[in-house]
Structures are given as C-alpha cells and as structure tokens.
Amino acid sequence: MNKTLFCWLLSTLVIASGSGIWSCQSHPASEAAEARNYPDEAYDFLAIPNNGNLSAASQRALERDYNQGPEWFCQCETYDLKGDFAYEEGVTRRDPSAVILVDGTYYVYYSRTTGATQGFHTGDPNAKVFPWDLTEVWYATSKDGWEWKEQGRAVSRGEPGAFDDRSVFTPEVLMHEGKYILVYQTVKAPYVVRVKNQVGMAIGDRPEGPFVKLAEPVLSPANNGEWEGDEDDRFKVISQGDFDSHKVHDPTLMYYRNKFYLYYKGERMGERMTFGGREIRHGVAIADQLEGPYIKSPYNPITNSGHELCVWPFDGGIATLVITDGPERNTIQWAPDGINFDIKSHIKWGPPAAGLVRSLDTEKNPVGALNWGLTHQYVSYDWQYIRRFECKPPKRPI
Numbered sequence: 001m002n003k004t005l006f007c008w009l010l011s012t013l014v015i016a017s018g019s020g021i022w023s024c025q026s027h028p029a030s031e032a033a034e035a036r037n038y039p040d041e042a043y044d045f046l047a048i049p050n051n052g053n054l055s056a057a058s059q060r061a062l063e064r065d066y067n068q069g070p071e072w073f074c075q076c077e078t079y080d081l082k083g084d085f086a087y088e089e090g091v092t093r094r095d096p097s098a099v100i101l102v103d104g105t106y107y108v109y110y111s112r113t114t115g116a117t118q119g120f121h122t123g124d125p126n127a128k129v130f131p132w133d134l135t136e137v138w139y140a141t142s143k144d145g146w147e148w149k150e151q152g153r154a155v156s157r158g159e160p161g162a163f164d165d166r167s168v169f170t171p172e173v174l175m176h177e178g179k180y181i182l183v184y185q186t187v188k189a190p191y192v193v194r195v196k197n198q199v200g201m202a203i204g205d206r207p208e209g210p211f212v213k214l215a216e217p218v219l220s221p222a223n224n225g226e227w228e229g230d231e232d233d234r235f236k237v238i239s240q241g242d243f244d245s246h247k248v249h250d251p252t253l254m255y256y257r258n259k260f261y262l263y264y265k266g267e268r269m270g271e272r273m274t275f276g277g278r279e280i281r282h283g284v285a286i287a288d289q290l291e292g293p294y295i296k297s298p299y300n301p302i303t304n305s306g307h308e309l310c311v312w313p314f315d316g317g318i319a320t321l322v323i324t325d326g327p328e329r330n331t332i333q334w335a336p337d338g339i340n341f342d343i344k345s346h347i348k349w350g351p352p353a354a355g356l357v358r359s360l361d362t363e364k365n366p367v368g369a370l371n372w373g374l375t376h377q378y379v380s381y382d383w384q385y386i387r388r389f390e391c392k393p394p395k396r397p398i
C-alpha cells in the first residue's frame, strides 16, 4: 500500500474514532513522487537528485513527464507572400482556412473586407464594428504556395433577415468524398456586442464552388447564460452559462472515425480574465451525417486554453496547436480519441489563425502538419493580411 493511501485510511479511522494522536504529515512533494515511483532515468534526464527531497518544480516536472522527447517541439517563422496576398492598404484578408491541393493547384478560403473599423455604439447600425464585420468568404489559388491569385467570392452574406445577413467569416474547408465543404462563422444584424455568433455550412462539387448554403446554422452557442439588464455589455451577466454561451467560433471540420468532428472555439457570456488571460476554451460537436445534427460532446470543453482552431490527424488521434489565451497557450496537444488532449510540447510562439496544408504528410512526424501553412498578421486594427508560416524542428543554440 502506498503512503498516501495508508494515511488516508488512517485519518478516516482517526476521525471515525474521535481521537487524533497520530500525525501522518510528510513533505507533500516527496509523497507524490513516491506514489508514482518514477524511474531513475526520469530523475536523471530532469537533473533532479533522487534523494527524497523534491522542490515543487521538480515534483511538477516528474508528474507532467517533462522528460518527454522534443519530437513535438518546433519553432515557427513567418514570411510575406506574393501576388494578391502581398499587403494591400485598404483591404483586409484574414483567418485563412486550411490549404487544399486539387489537381496541382492550392486553394485557400478566407475572410475579406474593405473599410476601416468604427467600433460599437456609434449610433450607425451600418458602422463596421470589428475588422471581421461585414466580411465575406473569398478564395485564392497558387501553384507554389508563395504567389497567390485572388479568384473571387465563395460565400456571400445572406439575404436580410437570414441568420448570416451581417457577416460570414473565418472559414475552414474539408475535402470529403468529392465534396468541398466550407464551415464559417455567421452573424445576424444588428451586430451588437451581445450578438450571438453561429456557424454555417456551404457545400460545393468543385473547389471554385458554387457553394450551396445549408438553410440553418450547424452550430449555435449554448443557451444557458443570462444577461444582466439591457445594456449592450457582454461582461454584465446574472449567470455565465457554458463555456460557449456567447459565441461559437473558428469552426474546423474533420472526418474522423467515420464521423464528422466539428471543432470550435467557445466564448462565454460575462467572459472573465484568468491567470492565463482571456477565458477561452475549445469544444467539439460530432455528427454522423455531414449536414448534422452536430451534437456537442458531453466532455466539452476539451481544452482550457487556445484561440483559433488548428487541428490535424496524427497516429490515430488528433493533434492541436493551442495559442494566444489561457494557462496552456503555446502548447501542442494530442488526444488519442480526438477529445482527451494532453500537452506534448510547449513552444515559443505559434502562428495565429493557422491554415494547415492538408496535402502534407501528417504521419511522418508529430509536427509534420505544421511544415508550412498560412496565417494572418495585423498591420493595424483596421488592416490585416495573409502570410506564410513554417514550423521546423528546433535549432540548438550556439
């Protein structure tokens, strides 16, 4: 019997008998290490003396397997692109989808808009409230991944009154059985601070479209938070509700284990700041059929950090890049079942809104999927443009 269990049993007996003569206190760190019985190699790798004394940091290193190898670690750099993805004053192109390779041509989908952002509460219902307000989904092509040609609109905003009449943005693409499936964020006018954001889907037979929209959103926020008062303030709530009670964002569709896994970012009503920054988490909704219904996993949320979604298949499971917000930001995680993610590496920085190149070999090594892809960069709050990233194995310092 290990000491922790022994002490727990003993304290139960002591409480039950009403006497407290025997003390079972010891250093908690040493106790935890003892309970797990770590191999000598782990102590050696981590430079921790195996002498019964453990600092809190050494305890964490042992508990969290900080001796695991560097194969999940990588370093990412970004580069300017040529053609229509070179920075263009007055046009915002952002949130690139995955890149798909069809008959020797790369395709990418993204949010495109013009006009500066004026912000909320201007009194003008047509004023652009965010850089991603009044956007539509466009697509571009490239032969080499460096020089891109903008081709045109892939998904327009809906007719007035439709759930997507104000903005359609932040698309992702999945190629499946000869279909090209776009999922994207939607907002219905008026675009106020408290507006709920949903996810729409459009399906085409060719990468150029036409894309036919589903009549209803495929995913909506949880309906269980309660705003406080009528002021358009997202921080004033009576109750917050689930992790995704305000917005479902960054939809990313994967075909996995014969089902459709729709990964997404949840934003919560009354969002708080935590010790890792903004309260942002990811979830997944799963469907048997492409068109849905998408049922949110009972295990949601499936991360406690992150921002834009970036997921890829690896070794029978799903890997994900977790960046920007939360205590586990700047980590790469992997779930053997697509749901239960563990940290596999801590990286210095990861590209925002990363669009992965789906034709890359993701099985060769854990981070092969990040070899290159597209990201976006802010020039200012008004203007963003699409760039290339490359993540490579670490270089040793001199």
Ligand code: AAL
Binding pocket: 095, 132, 169, 170, 185, 249, 250, 265, 307, 308, 353
């Ligand atoms: C992002 C994404 C979503 C947000 C905004 C546009 O990069 O998380 O798409 O709504 O910012």
